Amino acid sequence: MALELQHVIKAFGEKLAVDDLSFRVNSGEILGLIGQNGAGKTTTFRLILGFIEATSGQISWNNDSANQINPNDIGYLPEERGLYPNVTIEEQLTFFAELKGIPKKKAISEIDMWMERAEIVGKKTDLVKTLSKGNQQKVQLISTILHNPKLLILDEPFSGLDPVNAEILKKLVFEMKERGAAIIFSSHRMENVEELCDSLIMLRHGKTILRGDTTSVKESFGHKQIRLKAPHSDEDLLALPGVVRIQTLRDGIRRLELEDEKYAEAVFEFVTKDGFIPMFSLEPPTLEEIFKLKAGDQHE
Template identity: 40%
Template sequence: MNTVEVQHVVKTFADKVAVDDLSFSVAPGEIFGLIGPNGAGKTTTLKMMMDIIKPDSGEVTILGEKLSEATKNKLGYLPEERGLYKKQRVLDTIVYLASLKGMSERSAEEKANRMLEQTGMLPHARKKIEELSKGMSQIIQFIVTTIHDPQLLILDEPFSGLDPVNTESSIKMVLDLRNQGKAVILSTHQMNQVEELCDRILMVNKGKAVLYGGIAEIKSRYKNNSVRLDYEGELGELPGVTDKRVYKTHVELFLDDKTSPQQLLEYLLSRGIIVNRYEIATPPLNEIFIKVAGESNE
């Protein structure tokens, strides 16, 4: 059973179609990327999943049923616009919000202390929220979102504003949840993190699905006929190569339609070129994002 099933969902506001016949699923133990330009319909989709707003038509099921109060306790939601009780102490805040998700005070406090220690935040447990830096506050918000062991975690721009250390701590927590069989939906503009973390993605634009599938499959679908080469020697003119881009660690060679990567490799070796690395190049996800967004705007 999929953790999330969204089927033919439509949502309009006045005369604007925010989400237009959107369908997708999210499996247990999967990090699923929901991406798209600003105003594409991502946040509206997340709000319908959380039952904050209702779809005009279509259906959303979470853990095999429509969202109920019992199901909501199995969800963790980290909104893009975050807020904690600034005058309250860190530990008290976590325990109180965990109790709203059905945890006892004792178990909430025990787990809060454990998670604070894991993230290096235990020395700040007695501080007020307003005494924390922005990055520290976001770590606390992340703990609040995950402390009740949700089956589904919905993260909207979770790493925005975090320094590298806190980003790494947050990423580790997300990966731990996936390894425990939880489903994670990640909505972000940071394509490098989507590429690093996500198993599958859905890209929406103007409320419609424009790209859906596994990261590796999508990158393969949009690949150029090009190779990445790290070498020693003089390349000179290469038959079948139409263009060349030089990077610090390698060159990317673009081939014509008649030349295969295997043919080029054989030619390089016959010329005595020392090949340290040779691989078929796939475009970064950010490049695909820009291409697909442009095509869907035409």
């Protein structure tokens, strides 16, 4: 199974919300679709789901028109949450399960299992509005995946979650990947994209400005940063050829920004000339730094 977009354009009057977008996400893969607000991500989701029609281009699912996707094969978690506050967890999940073709009796029998897997604090008879934000988001994600969709679209699924609850939801997403779902994941938290996604597409004003597998994208920007833990002063390090900036991180670790990675060897020789140092790591930029560089206003 695979979802493929080929040269998709969506215009609203004279405005191009999506401009010649092409990508493919296969079964068992996670594609990160990233960009600033207004970049075209939500419009892309609506095109895939058939809520709106493309101006031109093709959207296909398993080599057939996306219009042929069985709605029960799709799981969509929108950024705007859609739970009913005055019903119980059991009623909420049973309702969504029945919408996706799961018999009510079967859905009810599986609710305890889902609550345990998601580590939801409370009872299935608790009203949704009494749950914490984190537990509400867990219920929302369960309602999106309980029918084992083949195509899963997740828009900011970890927004506002504490690290513990975020890890629980990440585990569920990875389980869906292992089951063979083709997953599109969107987030403004680049560390989540970096951790979860096999490949990524970065949009800016509807245009694709960056694409590829996540590791290759990072590597393409070169290894211009050194993560260093050593006794040398900032003044001595900044005096070395090619060192343009130093940032203090934590626990005595500093990050040196290089003009070019060719200067890394000289830095290494300098900091190790008197013997062992606890840390020296030559690294590419983080995805967050790449995002700011490519999608930020300074890219105009």
